[in-house]
Amino acid sequence: MSTIVLKGRKVHGGLAEGEAMVTRGGFAGFGSFDVHTGVVVELGHELVGKNISGKILVFRSGKGSSAWSIGAQASRFTGNSPKALIVKKSNPQVALGVVVMRIPAITDLDEDPTEVISTGDWVKVDAERGLVEITKEKG
Amino acid sequence: MKLAPDEQRMLEGKKGLANQKAMQLLVEYAEGLGAEAFVDTNNVTVLTGLFPYPDLIKKLVPSLDPDEIASKFFLNSDERVVVDRVKAFTTSHIYRNQEYPEIQQGGEFLCEVTKIMEEYCKRIGIINLATCTPYQVGNLPVKGEHCAWTESSAIPFCNSVLGGRTNIEGLHSAFASAITGKTPLWGMHLEENRLGNVIIHVEVDMNEIEDWNLIGYYVGGQIGLDIPVYRNINKTPDLTRLMALCASGAASGSTVIFHIVGVTPEALTFEAASGHGKNLRALKYGTEQRKETYEKLNHSDRDNVDIVVLGCPHYTLERVRAVANMLEGKRVHENTVLYVTTCRMIKALADSNGYTEAITKAGGLILEDTCGIFFDFDTSKVLASDSAKMVHYVPSTTGLKRLWFGTTEECINAAITGKWKGELK
Numbered sequence: 355m356s357t358i359v360l361k362g363r364k365v366h367g368g369l370a371e372g373e374a375m376v377t378r379g380g381f382a383g384f385g386s387f388d389v390h391t392g393v394v395v396e397l398g399h400e401l402v403g404k405n406i407s408g409k410i411l412v413f414r415s416g417k418g419s420s421a422w423s424i425g426a427q428a429s430r431f432t433g434n435s436p437k438a439l440i441v442k443k444s445n446p447q448v449a450l451g452v453v454v455m456r457i458p459a460i461t462d463l464d465e466d467p468t469e470v471i472s473t474g475d476w477v478k479v480d481a482e483r484g485l486v487e488i489t490k491e492k493g
Numbered sequence: 494m495k496l497a498p499d500e501q502r503m504l505e506g507k508k509g510l511a512n513q514k515a516m517q518l519l520v521e522y523a524e525g526l527g528a529e530a531f532v533d534t535n536n537v538t539v540l541t542g543l544f545p546y547p548d549l550i551k552k553l554v555p556s557l558d559p560d561e562i563a564s565k566f567f568l569n570s571d572e573r574v575v576v577d578r579v580k581a582f583t584t585s586h587i588y589r590n591q592e593y594p595e596i597q598q599g600g601e602f603l604c605e606v607t608k609i610m611e612e613y614c615k616r617i618g619i620i621n622l623a624t625c626t627p628y629q630v631g632n633l634p635v636k637g638e639h640c641a642w643t644e645s646s647a648i649p650f651c652n653s654v655l656g657g658r659t660n661i662e663g664l665h666s667a668f669a670s671a672i673t674g675k676t677p678l679w680g681m682h683l684e685e686n687r688l689g690n691v692i693i694h695v696e697v698d699m700n701e702i703e704d705w706n707l708i709g710y711y712v713g714g715q716i717g718l719d720i721p722v723y724r725n726i727n728k729t730p731d732l733t734r735l736m737a738l739c740a741s742g743a744a745s746g747s748t749v750i751f752h753i754v755g756v757t758p759e760a761l762t763f764e765a766a767s768g769h770g771k772n773l774r775a776l777k778y779g780t781e782q783r784k785e786t787y788e789k790l791n792h793s794d795r796d797n798v799d800i801v802v803l804g805c806p807h808y809t810l811e812r813v814r815a816v817a818n819m820l821e822g823k824r825v826h827e828n829t830v831l832y833v834t835t836c837r838m839i840k841a842l843a844d845s846n847g848y849t850e851a852i853t854k855a856g857g858l859i860l861e862d863t864c865g866i867f868f869d870f871d872t873s874k875v876l877a878s879d880s881a882k883m884v885h886y887v888p889s890t891t892g893l894k895r896l897w898f899g900t901t902e903e904c905i906n907a908a909i910t911g912k913w914k915g916e917l918k
Contacts, residue, residue, distance in 0.1 A: 365525040378715070380747065385889045389546060396888050398789075415718055417747040419886075420645045421540060423663030427569060428546045430521030431553060445718055445747065446680065450663045453518060454569045459525070 356471060360463045360486040365449055368458030370438035370476040374488075375409040377401050378468045382418030383451045384425035388402075392434035408475040412467050416447030426451035438479040440467045440486055460484055474487035494523060495530050500516045503673060511576040514568050515669035519677065522666050528679035536640040536657070538627050538647065539667040541567060541614055545867065546889070547599035550606060557606060559613035567668040577617040578675035584632045585622045587611050588645060592862035595662040596832075598869045598891075619671065623862040624836030626736065627653065631838070631902065636758055639682055641670035646740035646806045646882065652750035654735050656758040658682045661749050665772030681749060687759060688768035689752045696779035698885045699728045703900045705737040708778055711786040713746030713859040715776055722766045722773075723753045730756065733809050740806050743879035787917045790884050793895035797828070797876045797916075798907040802865035804834035805880035810842060812901065813859070817848035825856035826911035833859040833866075857908065866890050877907045877915075 377400040386396040391408025407429075416422055430436040435455040441448050444461035452459040458481035467486065471477060474491040502508055503516040523531065544550060544566075554561045564574045576834040589607035594600050611621050622631055625644045633656030634640050642648050651657040660680045664672065670676045680686055684760030693712055699705065712721050721742075730738070742748035752760035752767075760766035762885070767773055803816060816833055825831045833845070833852060840861035842850045852859045864882055870876070872892035878884050880899045887893045897907070907913050 363527070366521065384545070385886060388889075390548075397792075397888050418645070418744065420643045420648060420661050420663055421545070422661075422744075423665050424545065426551055426667070427566070431546075431549050443718055444525070446526060446666075447663065447747070448663045450522050450666050452525065453521045453644070454663075454665050461829070 356490050357490045358490070360465055360467060360470060362460040362463035362484045362486065364481045364484050365441070365444050365459035365461050366452040366457065367482045368438070369480055370410065371456050371476070372408060372410045372437045374394070374412055374471050374473055374475040374477045375401065375404060375406055376412040376468055376473045378414060378470050380415050380417030381411065381413040383416065383422030384419040386418065389425055389428040389434060390432055392429065406436050406486035407434040409436050410438050410440060410479060412470055412471050413439045413442070415441060415443045416445045416451065421445070423450045423454050430455045438481070440471065440477070440479065442466055442468055458462060460486055466485040494520060494528065495532070500531055501677060504825045509577070511574050514574050515672040518569060518665060518669045518683040519673065519675060519758060522659065523677035526677050526679045528677035530678045531675040532639050532682055533674055534639045534641050534670055534676045535581050536632065536634055536638055537581045538632060538644060538665055538670045539583060539585050539619065539671055540643045540664045541587060541619065541668065543583045543611055544599065544603055544606060547606070549601050549723035557609055558592070558711050559603055559609050562864065563611065563613060564686040567664060568698055569665050576617045576672060579671040581671050583619045583628050584670040585614050585619045586624045587614065588862055588864055588867070590860045593860065596868055598867050600869070619896050620848070625864070628837065629839065630805065630836055639676065640678040641667050643667045645836065646736065649739040649743055649748050649750055650736065651759050652681055652687070653752065654741070655726055661747065666790045687720070687750055688764045689719045689720045690773055691716050691719045692767070692773050692775045693721045693723045694721055694775060694777050695725045696777065699726050699785050701736050701900060702734055702879065705734040706741045707740040707783055707786045708744045709741030710790065710885070711778060711782050712776065713742035713744065713748050716746060716748070718747060721751045722760065722763065723751065724763065725757070726856040728736040729888070731811070732784055733812055736806050736809070737880070741844060744882040744885040747822060784917060787898070790881055790898035793875050793897055793913070795895060796912050797875055798897065798911060798913050799829060799874035800876045801831045801904050801908040802831060802834070802876060802878045802883060803832070803901065803904060805865060805878065808833060808839065810839055813839060813843045813848050815901065816905065817851035819852055819902065820855035820857060823909050825908045829908050829911045831908040832865060833857060833858035834863055834865055835859065835861060835891065837861045858866055877904050879904045
């Protein structure tokens with residue numbers, strides 16, 4: 355097992371660890387997933403059918419509706435939020451989304467997290483210090 | 494972050510609990526953005542009427558106490574907060590047709606919640622324009638105005654078409670901005686961030702509204718967070734076409750601003766729109782890209798059409814009139830329903846100009862203050878729309894899987910014949 359550490363910038367503080375769920379695409383807080391189950395439902399999305407609930411969700415950037423934070427907040431109410439977000443390039447939807455989900459998030463990392471992290475890797479997030487520790491599932 | 498003295502006082506709770514909660518949320522959000530300061534805003538739009546998850550209101554606030562709903566759902570606060578009056582000029586999009594509760598998700602219950610929240614908004618000084626297109630009916634930002642807007646299609650309209658300045662705000666940040674009159678001085682509020690960095694070489698004719706839906710949808714899906722500059726557009730777009738470009742680009746991607754050389758206010762020249770053209774990447778939009786996008790939006794294995802929904806974003810007067818004219822002497826097919834959605838002010842004008850009567854006489858329904866994206870559909874049905882945004886969202890919001898996208902004329906034809914005969918011309 356190999357461990358990799360990436361350094362980035364805090365979007366929202368907190369500590370979390372869990373299994374990674376990774377897409378090289380964007381993610382919509384409203385429309386990409388079903389807030390009642392955490393399952394990705396957006397047709398054509400790379401993660402369609404997968405569950406983001408309780409995962410460390412890794413993606414390129416926030417996309418889609420400005421109702422992003424409404425879906426994000428609803429997932430907190432149903433207990434289906436991810437544990438943390440790691441975002442290649444953060445944007446307002448992500449910044450507000452993590453405030454209302456009350457979860458840590460990191461962006462602007464020294465390497466592209468969607469390339470370095472694979473689905474299934476074990477990831478520790480220390481958002482205050484901007485640190486992401488990845489234990490590869492394979493290798 | 495550097496806080497001004499009045500912002501500091503709000504954060505410390507010296508201006509009441511509502512201001513404190515709102516400022517706490519804004520500070521957390523602004524720090525996440527990387528903003529260093531706030532800017533004053535006196536133009537806010539909030540999505541206070543959008544409740545896509547009625548079961549959560551029932552579960553979390555069974556009393557339907559509006560202050561409790563606003564605290565939990567808008568201010569993200571576990572504690573009940575009573576807002577006195579919002580500081581900024583604020584309009585809202587409270588969406589619910591009260592006449593036809595059964596058509597919409599959440600039925601009577603959400604109609605009730607909407608009424609309660611519309612009264613709540615009135616009480617705290619928010620004006621309900623009841624539309625995703627506030628710029629059509631009473632909230633028209635001007636060039637350089639600092640705004641805090643919600644609604645994906647209205648945001649690029651504010652930035653690109655009007656030259657107003659807003660980031661992509663959500664319900665929670667916009668509600669906090671309404672209360673405090675502050676928004677993070679970041680992103681679109683700063684001139685240097687508004688320059689285009691992707692040239693879109695347009696190689697096709699841009700005559701039809703359909704073309705503006707298609708190009709927006711294609712480009713939105715390609716550019717990520719970049720800013721497109723459209724070149725070589727051979728037709729000056731009207732209001733409906735610009736609205737289609739805004740809506741489709743914000744559905745497939747996250748378009749916050751675009752420039753059309755020679756058309757939009759910050760793009761009088763290509764050089765002005767792009768900051769003299771340094772570090773630009775280029776994207777081609779030709780016949781192939783147009784066809785690929787069209788095929789992406791059309792996915793039905795049946796040629797029958799059960800539902801036609803027009804008016805996403807809320808239909809303009811020009812479109813309402815056009816549809817009324819197309820339906821003259823025609824009759825909507827017995828197996829098909831036709832919905833035309835717009836806001837109460839445009840509906841009132843449609844009423845007084847005879848358009849409502851024309852649409853109704855033909856068997857269609859023109860509905861105010863609602864949105865097909867949140868209708869309650871039998872998921873086995875086939876829907877047709879002239880809006881790429883509508884076709885993009887309905888699978889995830891309604892469960893429909895069979896969808897046709899085309900021109901308004903093709904949609905009206907489908908409503909009359911019950912069959913889809915659309916094709917890309």
